[in-house]
Amino acid sequence: MMDEIQYFYEKLKKEGVIFSFSGPVSQSLLEGIGATLRQKMSLEETSTGVIQKVFSIFVELMQNVINYSAERGSAGAEEPDLSFGVLIIGRRGDHFYIQCGNYITDSQKGPLREQLTRLQSMDKDELKKYYKEQRRKEAAEGSKGAGLGFIEMARRATYPIEFDILQNGNGKDFFVVNILI
Amino acid sequence: MEAFVREKSKSTPWIKLDPGENHLEIRGESYPENSANFYAPMMEWLENYLENLSDESVRVDIELIYFNSSSSKVFMNFFDMLEDCAGKGVDVVVNWFYHPDNDTALECGEEFQEDMEKVTFNLVQTDGG
Numbered sequence: 001m002m003d004e005i006q007y008f009y010e011k012l013k014k015e016g017v018i019f020s021f022s023g024p025v026s027q028s029l030l031e032g033i034g035a036t037l038r039q040k041m042s043l044e045e046t047s048t049g050v051i052q053k054v055f056s057i058f059v060e061l062m063q064n065v066i067n068y069s070a071e072r073g074s075a076g077a078e079e080p081d082l083s084f085g086v087l088i089i090g091r092r093g094d095h096f097y098i099q100c101g102n103y104i105t106d107s108q109k110g111p112l113r114e115q116l117t118r119l120q121s122m123d124k125d126e127l128k129k130y131y132k133e134q135r136r137k138e139a140a141e142g143s144k145g146a147g148l149g150f151i152e153m154a155r156r157a158t159y160p161i162e163f164d165i166l167q168n169g170n171g172k173d174f175f176v177v178n179i180l181i
Numbered sequence: 182m183e184a185f186v187r188e189k190s191k192s193t194p195w196i197k198l199d200p201g202e203n204h205l206e207i208r209g210e211s212y213p214e215n216s217a218n219f220y221a222p223m224m225e226w227l228e229n230y231l232e233n234l235s236d237e238s239v240r241v242d243i244e245l246i247y248f249n250s251s252s253s254k255v256f257m258n259f260f261d262m263l264e265d266c267a268g269k270g271v272d273v274v275v276n277w278f279y280h281p282d283n284d285t286a287l288e289c290g291e292e293f294q295e296d297m298e299k300v301t302f303n304l305v306q307t308d309g310g
Contacts, residue, residue, distance in 0.1 A: 027214040031191040048282035052247060056285070059212050059249050066214060132292065135257050148250035156285070 017090040024073070024082040030062040037089065053156040053181045054089070054096050060149040061087060061100040061177070069102040070172070095158065101176040109165055109173055116177075119150060120160040127155045157181055182233075185226040194245065196223060200230055205241045216251035224258065231266040239263075239271060244278035244307070245286060253289070260293050260300070267299035274301045281306050 012020055018040060019033060034055060041051045065085035073082045085102035104112065122130060131151045154161050162178040182200045189195035194209030205227075213219040241263065248256065260275070267273040275297070277290035287304065294302040 027192070035191070048280070049284050052283060052285045055247060056249070059247075063212075063214065063249065063251075128292070132296075135254055148253065152250040152253075 015090060016092050017088055019089040020087070022086040024084055025062055025065045025069075025087075026080075026082070027063075027066065030059065030066070033062075034058060050096065050181060054098065056156050057098050057153045057179050057181065058087075058089065060153050061098060061179075064149055065100065065102050068104070068108065070105045070108070071103040096181045097178060098181070099176065099178045101174060103172050104165070104175045106173070108175075112163075112175060113165060115150060116161060116163045119154045122154070124155065127151060131155060153179060182230060185223060187223070193219060198223070198226060198230065203234075203237050203239045205239065206243075208242075208244045210247045211245060211252040212247065212249035213252070216249070216255050220252075220255045220259075224255070224262075227259065227262060231262055231271075234266060234271045235269075237271060239266070239273045241273065241275040242278065243275065245289075246280070246283065247285070248289070256293065257296075260297065264297055264300050272301075273299070274303070276303050276305050278305050278307050 019037060021029075021033065037058060038051055038055055041054065046054075065087070066083050069083040069085050071084040073084070083102070085100065087101075088097075088099045090097050119127070119130075131148060134148055134151060137147075150161065157179045159180045164176050166174045166176065168174060184200065185196065185198040187193065187196040189209045192210065192212045192214075194207050194211050197204075197206045199205070245256075263273050263275065277293070279286035279290055290302075290304050294304065
């Protein structure tokens with residue numbers, strides 16, 4: 001187990017991973033990682049525009065996990081739920097990539113697949129129009145956000161958002177997205 | 182009516198809504214965990230304030246380096262309220278400040294500007310430094 005840590009670390013580095021996180025996600029964690037991520041990118045003289053795009057997608061993904069991950073744990077009646085997920089930010093050639101995964105419920109599966117498939121077919125102008133339309137709509141019942149997160153991410157990304165919903169042995173669905181900037 | 186003031190935090194902006202000066206100011210970043218909850222007191226204050234305006238002029242200075250999608254919804258409602266107020270004859274001027282390197286901030290400002298008819302909505306570039 002001990003020697004695997006270094007192997008794991010070197011493997012991540014070789015793949016250009018800047019940050020990897022797996023476990024419970026919270027707003028304060030997001031704020032901390034976000035600040036360090038910006039610092040790291042500006043040290044590498046990444047342009048302000050790219051830093052903003054990466055940061056924006058990072059925030060939306062982390063807040064999606066916080067709000068919608070089906071893997072949750074209660075930290076006590078007074079505390080908010082903890083939400084679990086995995087996130088990797090890395091660099092490959094001229095691009096940054098962000099990958100994020102979390103378990104989802106059965107009822108989330110259909111709407112997610114439908115929305116993301118629709119976004120994949122839209123160009124930047126269509127995405128802008130759709131964003132402004134959706135912003136005017138009342139938030140869906142039970143939604144903790146404004147329902148705009150993925151449209152925002154698609155607008156900031158350089159390529160269409162890739163996603164998959166993986167079925168594994170335990171009967172739960174695991175949702176993954178891969179976004180290139 | 183008392184001024185509405187919130188100190189900035191890592192994920193929320195500095196807010197000062199001053200009824201004496203008819204000056205509303207929001208500066209910083211906005212990506213709280215729950216934007217609707219965070220801004221609810223501000224929106225309630227704004228509603229009361231705008232209701233009582235008649236022939237004054239209101240100046241609104243906004244400089245947002247970054248805001249998340251749920252904050253964007255709140256700001257749309259914020260500008261809609263200002264637009265309604267301007268429709269009643271109140272002179273409302275919004276200055277949307279953006280850094281020249283921050284394309285996203287400019288683009289977001291332009292998208293709010295598109296929806297304003299009665300409000301004077303200026304896009305103002307800040308110093309490059």
